[in-house]
Every structure is written in C-alpha cells, then in structure tokens.
Amino acid sequence: MQDISSHVLGRWIGPGPGAREIANAVTGRPLGRAGNDDLDFGAILDFARSRGGPALRAMTFHERARMLKALAQHLSAHKQVLYDVSYATGATLGDHAFDIDGGIGTLFVYASKGRRELPDAQVLLDGGLEQMGRAGSFLGQHIYTPLRGVAVHVNAFNFPVWGMLEKLAPSLLAGVPSVVKPATASCYVTEACVRLMIDSGHLPEGAVQLVTGGLGDTLDLLDSQDAVTFTGSAATAVRLRANPNLIRKAVRFTAEQDSLNASILGPDAGPGTAEFDLFVKEVTREMTVKAGQKCTAIRRIIAPEPLVQPLIEAVSARLAKVVIGDPRVEGVRMGALISQDQKADVLAKAAVIATEAECVFGVQSGLAPVGPDVEGGAFVAPTLFLCADPDRARKVHETEAFGPISTIMPYRDAEHAATLANRGRGSLVASIVTHDAGFARDVALEIAAWHGRVYINDRDSMAEATGHGAPMPHMVHGGPGRAGGGEELGGIRGVKHFMQRTAVQGSPAMLTAIGGRWVPGTAPVTAPAHPFTRRFGDLGIGETLTTAPRTITLADIEHFAHFTGDTFYAHMDEAAAARNPFFPGRVAHGYLLLSFAAGLFVEPNEGPVLANTGLDALRFVRPVVPGDSIRVTLTVKEKTPRTPEYGEVRWHARLDNQDGDKVADYELLTMVAV
Template identity: 65%
Template sequence: MGLINVHSYYAGQWTAADDGARAIANAVTGEPLAIAGQAALDTQSMVDFARTKGGPALRAMSFHDRARMLKALALELSKFKDELYSLSHTTGATTPDAMIDIDGGIGTMLVYASKGRREMPDGDIYVDGELEMLSRNGTFVGQHVATSLHGVAIHINAFNFPVWGMLEKLAPTLLAGMPAIVKPATATCHVTEQSVRRMIESGILPDGALQLVSGGLGDLLDRLDYQDVVGFTGSAKTALMLRSNPILLEKSVRFVAEQDSLNASVLGPDVTVASPEFDILVKEAVREITAKAGQKCTAIRRIIVPEALLGPLGEAIAEKLGKIRIGDPALETTRMGALASAAQKADVLDKARQIAAECRVLTGDPDAFEVDGADRTKGAFVPPMLFACDDPDTANAVHSVEAFGPVATLMPYRNLAHAGQLMNRGRGSLVASVITHDPAVARTLLIDAGASHGRIYVNNRDSEHEATGHGSPLPHMVHGGPGRAGGGEELGGIRGVMHYMQRTAIQGSPDIISGITGTWIKGAAKPKSSVHPFTRSFDDLAIGDTIEAGPRTVTLEDIETFAHFTGDTFYAHMDEEAAKANPFFPGRVAHGYLLLSFAAGLFVSPDPGPVLANTGLDGLKFMKPVSPSDAISVALTVKRKTRRTDEYGEVRWHVAVLNQDGDDVAEYELHTMNEYG
C-alpha cells in the first residue's frame, strides 16, 4: 500500500499534497504512512469562498434549518465509524480511544442539533436575556439580540482528537450561521480528512460552509478581519504566537484558545481507605492516565490527597497501572496504545524526566516495559508513569511542566486550605475533580479554587454509576479555563454558539422590538379577532393576536369551595383577621391557582380543534391580591411561535389576568402544541 496523500479542500476543490508536503509516520510501527501539505495555498480564495458562498448560504437558513443540517451530518458520519476507528489505529488510538474521539464528536453534533431546535428560534435572530424597561410608561424598551457574524471561523485543532476536536468547534459554528476553515494537526490530519470527505460527499452542507487545510496554514491568518473568529486548541506557546499576529491584534479578531492544563484531582479529607470514594479516585486516575495514552487536555496530571493516604493510594494506582496491556491498538487485548508520533514520545519522556527530578518513581520505566504486537523501539510507545512528590510546596516541575502523555504525580496536602493552594499552583486549568461525600468539602474547594478552573467535577458513591468522568467535556457545559488553560470557553450549549455571533443591544418602542424579534412584548400592538384563537391553526395565528374574555366575579363561596376541594386552607384564604394582619393582604383573598383556573375557563375553547395540548407555563407571577366580589378578566395574546415537528408547532401565549380596575393581578406564559393549517 502506497502513502496516503492527504488532500486539502477549499474553494470547492480537493487539492493533493505536493512538494511542500510533510511526512506522517504510523504511530505504531514508525513506518511512513502519509504526506500532507501544499507548497503554496491560495488563502485569499479560501476566505473569499467562505464569505461569499458559505456565509450567505448559511445565513439564509434558520437556526432550526441549521440544527437539522447538523443532525443529518452526524447521522451520515455514524455510517462510517468503523472505517474511522480503523484509521485511528494508525495514530496509536485503541478502538475505545477512537470511540471517545469519533462517537464523542458525533454525539456533540447531535446535542447541538437538539439544542438548536429546543432553545433557539425558528428564525435568524436570537433573543439573549430578558426585556429591559428603559422608560417609566414602557414606550421605550431594550433587548439584547444576537446575529451571525459575516466572516469565517478558522479552527486550528490539536492532534489528540482529530474528529471530536473538529466537530466540537464546527457544530456551534454552523449553528450560528458561520462558515469554517478547519486546520487539523498534521500528525493525525488523515483521520480528519476522511471525516471531512464523508461530510462533503453527503451533499448536506452548502458550498463554502466547510473547508479543510491539511498541512500548514500559510498566510491565512493575515487575511482575517473583525468579522472573523479564530478557535485554537494546542500548546500555550503556539497560542501565544498565533494570538500575537499583528493582523489579529489590529483588526480585533476574536481569538478563543484552549491550551495547556495541569488538571488536578483532589481526594476529600472525609475519605478513608475503606470509603467507596477511595476506589473511585483509583478508577478515575487509572482511566485518565491511560485513556488516549494520556493525550487529553483534560487528563489528571496531579493527584492531591490527604497525607495519610499518599502511600495507600500510590500502591493502589501503581498496582492497576502495572496491569495495563500496552500494544498494537488494533488488538482487542490492548488497553493502551501508542502516542501520536515519535516527536510526541520524545517530548513526553523529556517532560517526565523533569518531573522525576523532584519526585519518587512509583511505577513506569520507559526503558523496560512490554508491548504486545509491536516493536516498542519503533513505535511511539511509553508506559504509564506515576510519580510521588513528597514536598509539593517546594517542587516546581509538577506544577509547571505538562507531560502530555500517561504521566501523573501524587502529592499530599495537610488540610483543605492547603489542597486548594496546590490546585491553584497549576495557574489556571480546564478541569479539577473533587472526590468527596461531604458537600462542605466541595463547597470550600469551589470557593478556594473555582477562580482558577473552568470546570469542577465532583464524584462520590451517589453519582459514580452515572458520572461521565473527570476528563469528559460535555457539549452542555463550558469547556475551557482561565490563565494557563487559555482564558477561553468552548461548548457550553448555546454559549458556544455565541462565540460566532454578534450580541447587539436594540432599543425602541414595543412594536419595533416585537417586529424585530418575532416575539410579542407588553405594550406592542394586539390585533383583536372575533374568531377564537384556539380554533385557529398554527399557521393562521399571527404574533400579537389577542382574545379578551370576562369578567367573572370571584365570590367568597368560590374561595371556600376551592380551599376545601384542594385542601389549600392557608389562613389568607380562610381567616379574615389573620389575613388583615399580613402586610400583603387586605383581608381574605382568592387563591392564586383559583385565578389561573378561572382564567383558563374564560379563554379555553371547549370544542376539538387545532390546539392539541397544554404543555406547561413559565414566568408565573401574582401581582395584586383578588378579594371576594372582585371581577377578573383575561387577555390571551400570541407571544411566539416555533415549529417543532412535521405535524405540530409550539405556541407561547402571554396571559394577563386583570381586575375590574384594569390592574394586572397575574401574568404568565402558556405553552400549547397546535396543528398546522
């Protein structure tokens, strides 16, 4: 089999590696595997193609259209998982390692597809936060919104996750309506290229939405402007070099970095050798040291434990690490494969030597270990290495040198304050874990160390069977960290989408803001119709359509009947003197839930129709008490509409309950599912 020629894909064309190519070796055998790179890239055509083709095509789609596109892409990639697993073996990854990368990336896309449909509108303007009242009478209001940037996102990814690293950035970018140019690390770019090929060949993406650079970037960053975004994952040294680009600085190009991280795991002082949490830490540590051969930005590098448990934990972790089968990742018996390249191996061994200079070696001799099915001297193999640092206060390397491989260091702490200090010696981390059954321990460490960590993962006997693991970033939660970790945030649900959008404050009258956002707000026009809105289909309803109904007089008999029927005999409803003594009530008052029931009786149409179900309400507030003999009316207004399935959509209604003086006594948002017309 000849060398794999890893192509780039830009301006709608696949371009082969040429004289400017760099060689890629098989991580397992050390033999030549592929070439990637071009002597010269037409970077301006890439940027132009993204801006003139990809961007307009994506922005012409709604958030829901883009979410459906993401789901289709994820399902398409799922068809090719086995071939991607096999290709990943050449990078040193076992099949379980490849599943973390490939299945994890596909899963991330599916989460963003779901969140796009559930949490974003079926339109092109995202409403961010609540309405701000900017005037006394409500005729001038403000709203934050977000719209797609009109540039291109440049994604520069690390070697350790050639699929997940791409998809976790690509999903929120495409959902935001922004095209992307992906630049994977050269050592594993052949896996990324195959994933991109499958997505391009599917025909799901519009032209220009996704381009690929296999090899060097050329002068691509010099072509960027203020509408563009750079997302980077890799070393702090490279991040500093990239973010210091004069063009990026001059043009205020957004730069989101996720870089080095000396993540810690802390065992709480409540834990003993007999505690379930002791075994949980051992399991977490072994998994994080060996998964992906320790080549994870979220892997545990420092294990911080009570002084009395340093010896027992060292023995327990070292014993399990000593049983790890190292070998050809294609073998089913292999638990840990090779590092991604010979260069990576050399770097890890150099960093391990620096750490060993101030520590004791508990296990892992890089010159004496067995490898199944491969020659360890030719492949990029290293053993799991565990060190113990008896004096972490005076040590330096363990808190400043990251060996990006299967390397971790145990260290003792005297008390909880000391544990927090050691956590923070990493100078900013992506994640720390706290293994404890005591909420007070978790709370104290959050207060002491939260400012230095992007995520804190707490696990114990109650959560261990469903916890996702110290080193597993989830698309729902922020992935990033302060300081050394880069100061950026990726993922985090819709927060991740916002990196590729511009937040704008809009101000104007309620009619203007309502017209822009597609959401009726209080004070905007309310067209009234003689046709009951519950008899009208989803498509026939317009934002602002309103029905007013009532009045209905609330009697003392109503209040007492409701109290005895429901069992809610709270004194404010049943005892005149006690109610008058309460500063909130003039005397006996109606139950809030009685008012909701009466309001529904006023606006609900009893006949079968396009309203299929009431699925809940949000934002309920009671604003003024209702006394016996007060008369209530209701105004039901179409606030927002969202298509959900092929058969029905969600309608959100603003419900205002008023008394005989026209004062609001209650407000809430009602959700119904309505058939299409």
C-alpha cells in the first residue's frame, strides 16, 4: 500500500484521518491511501498568499515564462516516471502521450507565448489608449495585474497530469500561486508529477501546493482575490458553484464539465472518400483513447440517413480489432476505466441510452480483456448504439456514459444535423467532417452558439489536424450550457482569468510610468548619444531623437515614381490629383516619406542595431506636396528581451512638416544587441 502525500506549507504530509483507499484500475487490488482531514486549509491558503504570491509577482512575465520552460524540460526528462505510475489508472502508452506529453507540451506553449506575446514587465496593457480630452493631457489605459489571492484547481480523474498543468501554466504565468486538488482515484500520478516539479528547484516556495484527498473547508475560506477552476461532472460543478461563500465574495469560478459532444459526417463523405475513412478513424479513436473517459470524446455520431448503415459497418469493423486489457501487455490499445465505481456508472448510463437506441456493437463483440491479472479490473468493451429516431428521443441527448460508449443517429439535411447537435444543450466540441465548404459553413454558423469549439476536418487539413478530442493550449477550451459556461486555455486569454483588468487614468507621463510603455505627450528624454549607437540595456523608455528637416522636391517624387514603378496619378498628374478630394494636387508617395525618414534617423555605421524587422500601425495623416519639408521624432517606446544576445526595441516615429503638423506616424521594430 502506497501512502500518497500532500505537499503543503513547504513539506510533504502523508495520509491521516479520513484517508481513502485507492484501487489499481487494471487489477482491482488496493494500491494506496490518500487524504488527511487534519490539514489546516486556512494555513495552506495563507502560505500561498504570503509566500508564493509575492515571489511570483516579483518576477516579470518573461521570468515566469522561463520558469515554465524549465519545468517542462525537467518533466520531459523524467516523464518515464509518470508513464510507469500511470499504467495503474488503466491508461495505455498512447493514453500517456495524451495526458503526460500533452501536459508538458502545454507548459512549453505557455512558456513560448509568454516570451513572445507578453512584455518583460509586471503589468499587461489591454488595448490602446483612450483620449479623454481634446489636448491629450488626460488619458485612459486598461491594464491587467495579478490577483492577490490563490487559484484553487479542482481536477478530474481522467487527466491527472494534463488536467493539472493546463491550469497551472496560465495561473503561474499570471503570477498567481495555486493549490491543486486532483481527483482521488488518480491522485498518485499527480503526486508523482508535483514531486518532480518541487524537486526541480524551479518553483518559488508556496507557488504550487498539492492536496490529495478532500479540500475540507477551503471554499469557505476564499475571498474575492481568489479563483476556483473546476473540471468534472455537471452535478459536482453545481454543488461547488453554489457554495454560499463563493457567491457572497464573488469568487471567480470557472467550470469545464461533462458534455454530449457530437461529430457530424457531411453528405458528400460517402464510403470510398477520404472524409469517410477519416470520420471512422476519428470516431473509433475518440471511443477508445482513455477508454472513452474524455470530456471531449464523441458521444453522438450524426450521419446522413443513407450513410448510417455503411458507417455502422465500418466503425464496428474497426472496433472489432481493438485489443483491451492490461495496458502493459503488448498490443493492448484500450485499458480499463479508472475504477469499479466508474464502470458501474458507465454501464448504468449505457442502460439508459439502450431504452431509446439499439446496441449495434458491444455486447456481442466478444471482446474480453487480456492480461495475467485482469479479472478484477474495470474493463468495459467499446459499445456502439443506433438511435433510429433521434427527434423523438430525449435520453440520448441528455445522458453521458463517460466511457467507450457512442450513439449513431441519422439526419436529413444540414439544418436537421445542426438541430440534433444543439440538443446536447452545450458542449465542449462539435466536429464536422466534410469536403463541402458550403455544408460546413451552414452547420458551423448554426451550432457555434452551443459549442465551445467547432472542429472541421477534410482531406486538405487531415495531415496536420490535431483531432476532435484534443484541446490545444492556443485555443479556448470550454463551452456554454451543460459544458459549464467557462473558458480555459486560449493562449494569453487563459492567463487573464487570473488577473484583474483595471482602468487607469492620468497624464501621459503617469501612464508611461505605470505601463512601462512610452505614451505620446510624455516629456522626451534626450539621449546622451545617437540611440542607434546605444545597446539594448542602455536604452531608456522615452529616449528621443529629433532629426534635421529635409525638403521634398518635385524631382524627388518623379524619380521615386520611375525608380519604383509607382506612377499612380496622384503623384504624376496635377489635374487628376486636384480632382481627388484627399489631395490639393500632386503629392509625395507615402513610401517615399518612409524612405526619407529612415535616411534622416539611421546611423549608417556598424553598431548594436542588428536588423529592422518591420513596422506596425502606419498611418499617413496629411499629404506632403513639393516644397514641404519633413523631420522625424524617433522615441524608444518599448523594449522586449528576445534572447541573451539581443532584444526587440519598438520605436515610435512621427513625421512632421515645416508647420509642425503630423504627416505620418508608425512604430518601427529593430533587434538591438544586449
């Protein structure tokens, strides 16, 4: 018997009063004990707030991103440890890749996005500036800052690693400490993962704590600066969400719960097409990966009436080849459910579905678990139902058997297919497999409001498609209605769940100081030397260079036109240009102005500026006619480290004419040596 510990208050604490026994899913034999009712949950929360929170907030987004990358690298180097303990959950080697490798991959994605999309700062700006007055001396800016509390992550049994890491990645990147509460049935895998993370030395003390077993009175102790994320059943979500303290304190609560996901086969995707074969593969994979214990698995298969029978035959033939049993045995493709309780629940739900649908594969399949000691295991054979009249049926659209169970149902047209998909009353994902873009559009627009993700696949995308049941950290994961109404992941969107958006108002100088990005109107800082001669670390936000003027001549305009081939009439035909409501006559090319601007501010000698990588937000504000002059004001707007050798400098460039009127502005991006 293994004692499965919690890691709280900076130390490991073993099982105590109230500990529960956990069984091996494959053999049914006792595996270990977890839980301790004597834990001081108030002290655990205070430890996170007083130790973990300040340590994380002292770091910049980039420092936290590097921490995530280091954790991912450490876990990747030791993932065999997690593979070995995961077999007891009934998971196969392929399931390990989905859970363990998927979780590690999520850390890598958030580490990368943190470095590429977030500033090397402690404040995240949201949107642009809002000018409150005519002169621009009083402005508004939305900012995000970390919550000052704790993120409590309550996870499901089916993904003990990925389920934890997909919540930890954005909360740690946001700068918020976490208390992780895994499902008890598979908490020994989560414990092994947390041990690796703690032993790596990359986490500040108090940044991550693990509670195996019950959470005690934790929810009653949370405040408005805390957040709860939950993955699991709809019934449990309702119970947690209704906690009076969470309601009273307006504690953030995000739920990702069970859903009756659907997959729709297009009418064009008959036998012999790439789409038909793809659909069969997707359905069987979603029924068998993790033994169907996935919140994104396909529960309802919606197919055109003429294709229902060929689809039943094709899916049944593929399912018949599935070997179930001990996942350590070579050739086994589907393991056990997590527990005997889960097996009983799945069979009970399958019996409910059977009152409205006919079993077309499963009971008579003859599939039996293989392995030396599987008699007490929680095995359920893949089972396929046919609901011939889904319009009159109700239970097939309301009952989720959280295992290798799925139901085929026929549809008449695109509208009917969408109606059936939407009868699930909210799901995490719906997929459409078709090569008909019109059909895909018609269905997608009808079902999008009821589904968190719409996955469309065909012969053109199948080589790179990630799969119906694979949430990716780049995109939101969640869904409306029955699916919980929440969103997780979604790249930086997921980070913002753990931050407060605040409207900050003040002068340009105040907003520059708070946001770490130069705001026009802030008094310029005169650089001690030409800014292109100064290294990345020496440049200061707001350093400004104002160039000498240059006069634009008609000869310049004509030469530029013939040299580039841009002989647009506004540059070459006085009468035609004068008839244009935007111009007084012939005008300079906008790109001529950009070229001359570069000539005015560029330092030609070799120096720390390595490359010009582009420009953003270019606007031509006022035409420049022959005889006008321009000068450039170049200001360091923002700095972002990219590698140990160089960083990105964002410059604000403003072009003014001889009267001081702005004629153009843009943001120039350069890479500058550290």
